[in-house]
Amino acid sequence: xxxxAQRRIKSxxxxxxxxxxxxPFFIVYFxxxxxxxxxxxxxxxxxxxxDKDSIKLGxxxxxxxxxxxxxxxxxxxxxxxxxxxxxxxxxxxxxxGNFLPQISLSLLLAVWFTDLNVKMPGxxxxxxxxxxxxxxxxxxxxxxxxxxxxADTSSVWYTIFHGPKSNFDQNLLLGLxxxxxxxxxxMFIQIWMxxxxxxxxxxxxxxxxxxxxxxxxxxxxANAHQTFWxxxxxxxxxxxxxxxxxxxxxxxxxxxxxxxLNGGTIIPSIKTVACFIYEKATGTKAxxxxxxxxxxxxxxxFITAILGALVFYVQRDKDAIEKKRKRKEAMKEAKRRARGxxxxx
Amino acid sequence: MSRRVTYETDKGGYQTKLLxxxxxxxxxxxxxxxxxxxxxxxxxxxxxxxNKESSHFHILPSTHFFENFKTLLNDPNYTxxxxxxxxxxxSFFVAASCAALVxxxxxxxxxxxxxxxxxxxxxxFVFIIAVMMxxxxxxxxxxxxxxxxxxxxxxxxxxIVPSIAPPAIVFFMRQYMLSSFPLDIIEAARIDGSNxxxxxxxxxxxxxxxxxAVQAIFAFIQKWNDYYTQNLVLVSSKKWTLPMMVRNVSAxxxxxxHGAVNFAIFFSIIPVALVYIFLxxxxxxxxxxxxxxx
Numbered sequence: 198x199x200x201x202a203q204r205r206i207k208s209x210x211x212x213x214x215x216x217x218x219x220x221p222f223f224i225v226y227f228x229x230x231x232x233x234x235x236x237x238x239x240x241x242x243x244x245x246x247x248d249k250d251s252i253k254l255g256x257x258x259x260x261x262x263x264x265x266x267x268x269x270x271x272x273x274x275x276x277x278x279x280x281x282x283x284x285x286x287x288x289x290x291x292x293x294g295n296f297l298p299q300i301s302l303s304l305l306l307a308v309w310f311t312d313l314n315v316k317m318p319g320x321x322x323x324x325x326x327x328x329x330x331x332x333x334x335x336x337x338x339x340x341x342x343x344x345x346x347x348a349d350t351s352s353v354w355y356t357i358f359h360g361p362k363s364n365f366d367q368n369l370l371l372g373l374x375x376x377x378x379x380x381x382x383x384m385f386i387q388i389w390m391x392x393x394x395x396x397x398x399x400x401x402x403x404x405x406x407x408x409x410x411x412x413x414x415x416x417x418x419a420n421a422h423q424t425f426w427x428x429x430x431x432x433x434x435x436x437x438x439x440x441x442x443x444x445x446x447x448x449x450x451x452x453x454x455x456x457x458l459n460g461g462t463i464i465p466s467i468k469t470v471a472c473f474i475y476e477k478a479t480g481t482k483a484x485x486x487x488x489x490x491x492x493x494x495x496x497x498x499f500i501t502a503i504l505g506a507l508v509f510y511v512q513r514d515k516d517a518i519e520k521k522r523k524r525k526e527a528m529k530e531a532k533r534r535a536r537g538x539x540x541x542x
Numbered sequence: 543m544s545r546r547v548t549y550e551t552d553k554g555g556y557q558t559k560l561l562x563x564x565x566x567x568x569x570x571x572x573x574x575x576x577x578x579x580x581x582x583x584x585x586x587x588x589x590x591x592x593n594k595e596s597s598h599f600h601i602l603p604s605t606h607f608f609e610n611f612k613t614l615l616n617d618p619n620y621t622x623x624x625x626x627x628x629x630x631x632x633s634f635f636v637a638a639s640c641a642a643l644v645x646x647x648x649x650x651x652x653x654x655x656x657x658x659x660x661x662x663x664x665x666x667f668v669f670i671i672a673v674m675m676x677x678x679x680x681x682x683x684x685x686x687x688x689x690x691x692x693x694x695x696x697x698x699x700x701x702i703v704p705s706i707a708p709p710a711i712v713f714f715m716r717q718y719m720l721s722s723f724p725l726d727i728i729e730a731a732r733i734d735g736s737n738x739x740x741x742x743x744x745x746x747x748x749x750x751x752x753x754x755a756v757q758a759i760f761a762f763i764q765k766w767n768d769y770y771t772q773n774l775v776l777v778s779s780k781k782w783t784l785p786m787m788v789r790n791v792s793a794x795x796x797x798x799x800h801g802a803v804n805f806a807i808f809f810s811i812i813p814v815a816l817v818y819i820f821l822x823x824x825x826x827x828x829x830x831x832x833x834x835x836x
Contacts, residue, residue, distance in 0.1 A: 218654025226707035236684030
């Protein structure tokens with residue numbers, strides 16, 4: 198450990214290297230993240246289009262609109278209001294339907310994998326296999342599901358119905374493009390992709406719990422059920438809240454699977470917020486709506502910011518309590534020493 | 543008086559219970575393994591079916607694997623949409639340069655934050671933490687306007703250069719350095735006359751190899767799969783990456799040869815799958831260390 202004096206000397210002579218070393222990061226970050234972010238905020242206050250008609254109507258991207266865009270997507274009754282709210286609704290439904298089963302499954306697996314009583318050869322293999330879906334290119338996964346369940350020529354329908362699906366019923370309950378099947382497939386793919394990741398995170402959480410607690414529980418005759426609900430679950434709460442919040446932030450970004458599931462034509466029932474922004478920001482000239490895309494981005498930014506702040510609140514809380522406890526202990530220790538009494542063991 | 547239950551008398555029951563539990567757990571795990579591998583297996587099976595065969599669902603592969611590949615390479619219907627070698631090269635180029643930049647500059651930034659004391663160190667770190675979770679999607683509109691303004695549309699620069707500034711990975715590297723990088727060694731290097739950059743390059747990087755390797759692998763996979771940004775920036779067919787080409791052939795699926803399309807889908811995951819097969823140990827370790835949630 199460097200003493201205070203040493204540290205001061207170091208800071209005098211080497212401080213400039215600190216700035217030099219972190220400079221590239223900040224230059225690039227401001228250029229490629231902060232500037233676009235401010236540009237997005239600015240554009241959310243300006244008109245929608247870059248085409249001639251928009252310019253003629255005075256809603257070009259040079260035209261200041263105040264908070265009109267926010268009013269358009271949030272309050273004004275119209276197609277785009279419905280569109281934005283539908284995308285929020287879709288995001289929430291798909292996220293919820295993916296998160297609850299995912300965390301339950303991951304938790305169960307994490308408990309099994311960390312249970313020392315159960316001998317489990319091949320543990321490493323199972324972990325590797327279960328994490329694998331996470332790294333597979335989402336566009337290809339969506340492409341596969343499109344092949345299997347997609348349009349009329351889908352092989353699964355052909356095999357089941359001995360002919361193209363259109364021979365039977367276009368609005369069949371199981372059609373890929375109808376409301377719930379599409380959502381369920383996206384939920385399934387999301388669970389499939391992320392449960393391994395969540396499982397490994399929860400496992401490292403469980404391994405962080407003091408082993409003597411489990412031992413004590415076993416000696417006291419607690420069964421697996423009791424051990425889980427009285428020890429593992431309460432002590433995992435922080436990491437579970439962290440998982441919940443980061444998963445929500447991830448859910449807001451859900452794009453590849455919903456976008457690609459139908460070969461690049463977004464199915465309305467799975468159009469997420471990210472898809473909404475993408476569609477408005479990159480559509481054809483007439484469909485382009487930079488203002489609305491910007492406004493939606495700003496709303497999404499604030500939602501993320503709130504969730505992110507909660508993540509740090511959860512994390513910080515734990516550390517602060519730990520520090521407080523340590524400080525108290527140290528003070529007690531100091532007092533005891535000051536009294537000249539006992540000795541530390 | 544009831545029979546006393548001792549360890550000796552109960553041992554058998556306990557053992558049987560554990561055995562039953564283990565068997566049940568194994569059944570679930572095997573089922574999950576099948577679910578995890580099934581989509582990949584089906585991708586492979588689909589890639590080996592001829593156009594005619596692919597109208598029916600198959601569980602076992604057929605024999606048209608290379609035939610499909612040939613169609614994809616030579617048939618003018620596809621050569622305008624899916625160029626396997628071009629896509630492979632572009633994807634690899636983008637992902638590999640990103641991975642290199644991510645680890646080098648995240649390492650450099652973290653090193654700067656850990657080793658030196660300077661006035662703005664605290665604020666710089668707080669800033670990095672604060673922006674860690676901003677999703678790229680919220681900057682889409684401004685990003686598009688920026689690349690148009692700077693004439694960077696259809697260039698690899700907006701895909702690669704931002705890798706110099708990955709906040710989450712800087713955070714991870716910093717935690718790693720704080721926990722396992724002895725600062726005394728830097729003092730020793732200074733006394734021996736090494737300048738600061740040389741110390742970073744020749745002492746810090748070799749010592750940080752495990753963390754660098756994990757983060758490089760993750761950056762590579764993440765950038766390979768980053769269809770969203772690639773699709774925003776790249777326009778001309780020369781620069782398309784594999785995920786973009788998969789989108790192209792998926793969109794026209796109904797009018798053309800299914801076998802070739804399915805092969806295209808399979809082809810584009812081979813590189814990441816190989817990376818994973820060979821480096822999965824690092825990857826699992828990295829996830830457990832908790833530095834990689836997107």
